[in-house]
Amino acid sequence: MKKTIKVAAAVIQNENNEILCALRSPTMSLPNLWEFPGGKLEEGENAREALVREIEEELDCKIVAGDVIADIHHEYEKVIVNLISIKAKIVSGKPVAKEHAEFRWVPIRELESLEWAPADLPTVSVLIR
Template sequence: MKKTIKVAGAIIHNEANDILCALRSNTMSLPNLWEFPGGKIEEGEQPKETLRREIQEELGCDIEVFDLVEDTSYDYGNVIINLRTYHARIVADKPVPAEHAALLWLPVTSLQSLVWAPADIPAVQHIMAAQTEITVSA
């Protein structure tokens, strides 16, 4: 049976409602693919706690975590990743990449211009669809 790794990702919005995208570095698995920052959920930890800890470690800033956006499992062949993504916003400091090759703030409508890690794609599609609904109903 394949190992399933539970991870949490933060869909961080700024005041302009742009989304923080993180480019995986050459030293990470899935190099040069974009993702929502976050990390592995430790034993006994809640996903929102994971995100606050991981964002502090990876980006050096504090976030407030909101609602669950997507709960996705993706089979990478050697391992299954269960990714839970949450809306979040920065409440202290500015994000600086400690592990990622780059950070980029993008409008929701431009997210599809990046090449995303497969497990992140359902969350990208979800927030793009939600943004379209908001635009249409406005």
């Protein structure tokens, strides 16, 4: 039986109605695919707590986590990812690509133009609707 990994992802929107998208680096699993930034939940954390911690670690920003947009289970070859996408707002700092190859602010209507990690696609669909 495959292991399930719980992951929280931030859907951060700016005042121009653009979403912060992160390009996975060539050394990460699923290299060079776009995703919403975030990371794995640690023991005892809920999704919002994990997201605040992960965004501070990955982007060097402080956020406030809001409503859940999507709660997806996606089966990859070796694992099942339970991706919980959460609306978030940056309250201090500017995003810095510490782990990702790059970040990009993308208008919602252009999100489909990026090549996304499969688990993130349902969230993209929700945002476009």
